[in-house]
Amino acid sequence: xxxILMDGNSAIGEAxxxxxxxxxxxxxxxxxxxxxxxxxxHLSRRKRCAFVQAESEVxxxxxxxxxxxxxxxxxxxxxxxxxxxxxxxxSYLAACELPAVIVNMQxxxxxxxxxxxxxxxxxxxxxxxxxxxxxxxxxxxxxxQELADMTMRAFDLADKYxxxxxxxxxxxxxxMKEPVEFSREAPAVLPIRExxxxxxxxxxxxxxxxxxxxxxxxxxxxxxxxxxxxxIKKEETTCESFMIEDAxxxxxxxxxxxxxxxxxxxxxxxxxxKVGLFRPVxxxxxxxxxxxxxxxxxxxxxxxxxxxxQMVEDxxxxxxxxxxxxxxxxPGGVIPNPSEVARVISRLxxxxxxx
Amino acid sequence: MLIKTLVAGFGGxxxxxxxxxxxxxxxxxGKNVTYLPAxxxxxxxxxxxxxxxxxDDEIASPVASSPExxxxxxxxxxxxxxxxxxxxxxFFLNSSLVEAEIIRGDIExxxxxxxxxxxxxxxxxxxxxxxxxxFTKKSGVVELSNVSEALKHILSAKKKLLDLNxxxxxxxxxxx
Numbered sequence: 422x423x424x425i426l427m428d429g430n431s432a433i434g435e436a437x438x439x440x441x442x443x444x445x446x447x448x449x450x451x452x453x454x455x456x457x458x459x460x461x462x463h464l465s466r467r468k469r470c471a472f473v474q475a476e477s478e479v480x481x482x483x484x485x486x487x488x489x490x491x492x493x494x495x496x497x498x499x500x501x502x503x504x505x506x507x508x509x510x511x512s513y514l515a516a517c518e519l520p521a522v523i524v525n526m527q528x529x530x531x532x533x534x535x536x537x538x539x540x541x542x543x544x545x546x547x548x549x550x551x552x553x554x555x556x557x558x559x560x561x562x563x564x565x566q567e568l569a570d571m572t573m574r575a576f577d578l579a580d581k582y583x584x585x586x587x588x589x590x591x592x593x594x595x596x597m598k599e600p601v602e603f604s605r606e607a608p609a610v611l612p613i614r615e616x617x618x619x620x621x622x623x624x625x626x627x628x629x630x631x632x633x634x635x636x637x638x639x640x641x642x643x644x645x646x647x648x649x650x651x652x653i654k655k656e657e658t659t660c661e662s663f664m665i666e667d668a669x670x671x672x673x674x675x676x677x678x679x680x681x682x683x684x685x686x687x688x689x690x691x692x693x694x695k696v697g698l699f700r701p702v703x704x705x706x707x708x709x710x711x712x713x714x715x716x717x718x719x720x721x722x723x724x725x726x727x728x729x730x731q732m733v734e735d736x737x738x739x740x741x742x743x744x745x746x747x748x749x750x751x752p753g754g755v756i757p758n759p760s761e762v763a764r765v766i767s768r769l770x771x772x773x774x775x776x
Numbered sequence: 777m778l779i780k781t782l783v784a785g786f787g788g789x790x791x792x793x794x795x796x797x798x799x800x801x802x803x804x805x806g807k808n809v810t811y812l813p814a815x816x817x818x819x820x821x822x823x824x825x826x827x828x829x830x831x832d833d834e835i836a837s838p839v840a841s842s843p844e845x846x847x848x849x850x851x852x853x854x855x856x857x858x859x860x861x862x863x864x865x866x867f868f869l870n871s872s873l874v875e876a877e878i879i880r881g882d883i884e885x886x887x888x889x890x891x892x893x894x895x896x897x898x899x900x901x902x903x904x905x906x907x908x909x910x911f912t913k914k915s916g917v918v919e920l921s922n923v924s925e926a927l928k929h930i931l932s933a934k935k936k937l938l939d940l941n942x943x944x945x946x947x948x949x950x951x952x
Binding site for chain 1: 796799800803808809810811812813815833834835836837838839841
């Protein structure tokens with residue numbers, strides 16, 4: 422298939438359809454509206470598929486809950502303030518072990534914030550986000566192609582582990598157009614998950630509920646969820662590294678920030694600075710083992726994020742004092758350019774006497 | 777090499793479709809490309825702009841803080857963006873609408889009377905294609921054949937408009 426030029430939001434929509442997404446429930450908010458628009462045009466035309474523009478974000482996530490209970494692949498999307506509203510529903514999905522895909526095209530915060538791209542929802546996404554002891558898988562794409570690929574992966578992971586999966590993008594990824602290729606065709610038959618509620622004719626009835634009045638029963642549910650989280654951590658942790666073999670300093674960044682950092686690192690390498698990039702692709706589970714391994718030989722780290730410093734805490738936890746961690750961040754929706762990041766990296770490199 | 781182009785003008789002048797056409801042409805050439813429209817509280821008749829980054833290597837950021845090329849389709853864009861261009865860059869001005877005095881001596885000014893040429897061809901709305909043609913010739917970032925191929929794709933649902941737009945594209949290209 423030839424590449425097509427597509428904005429990130431629409432690419433998610435197309436990838437979701439090809440992944441067998443049957444239901445999409447949306448509510449408008451910049452900068453993710455193209456996804457809702459794409460599904461309104463394309464998903465609504467498909468047989469047995471449903472597009473609903475809900476009356477609110479809360480309604481949309483609860484519609485996802487309903488569709489998931491019935492065994493359909495379901496998705497919703499929003500941007501930062503809207504994702505906050507969905508947290509109750511996400512906690513309920515986690516409690517009932519229901520798969521779902523939730524897209525967050527982050528914008529500046531806190532509050533209603535700005536409509537420019539930011540990465541300030543890292544804490545919210547990777548710590549569960551809503552109430553109760555739970556986790557969601559969080560994917561951090563950094564190009565339109567990855568948005569497409571990760572959307573397909575998100576649906577597969579959600580079904581495999583019966584868990585909500587968050588795609589943590591940002592306003593720039595959603596808005597910009599890049600050439601993209603889709604690795605799958607839409608399935609001829611829509612996937613329906615086993616064990617869902619579709620009428621109990623000829624079998625004992627099943628119950629899916631989030632309230633458990635007996636604390637010891639609920640404790641066992643929590644244990645069982647955490648056993649699965651341990652399995653996910655073991656099986657699905659994904660990361661990427663670039664030029665770390667001989668690096669004296671490693672930049673750790675995710676999503677669009679990793680892409681900007683990579684550009685900076687390429688320029689610095691051409692000047693002879695031994696710097697590399699470590700990029701967590703799954704933000705939860707966080708790739709702490711590779712970082713731990715790296716700390717045997719590399720002692721200086723710089724975490725770069727488009728926020729006030731959130732993933733930096735995971736890096737510190739992973740290194741557990743075995744490396745020195747510096748931080749550079751631009752919050753509020755400011756998008757730094759590669760030369761700015763290169764200046765920060767080289768400043769630290771020389772200050773620490775690494776040449 | 778990485779080349780960033782910023783296209784700016786009034787909403788409705790076809791500024792975004794000009795950028796999109798350029799980006800599609802670059803994709804057809806097998807280059808890495810990003811297209812980023814400026815979004816915000818934009819209104820019809822207000823200003824619009826987009827950035828196209830074209831490179832043989834991966835593109836780190838789709839944002840143009842200091843573009844090599846700027847196309848200004850109207851007066852406010854010419855005033856606003858003249859200071860963003862890199863030294864040695866090209867500044868394309870729609871001289872039919874821009875009267876701003878450009879005070880920088882370290883960039884090359886390319887005057888294109890886009891609206892006038894478009895009107896002479898019979899439709900003032902093709903001014904953006906006249907400009908794109910002139911840009912293609914002067915900048916050399918993409919081949920004319922790929923720009924036309926991309927235009928065919930973009931207008932595939934509105935085939936009636938193709939002839940008109942191609943004529944405008946050629947008129948701009950043949951200016952220089």
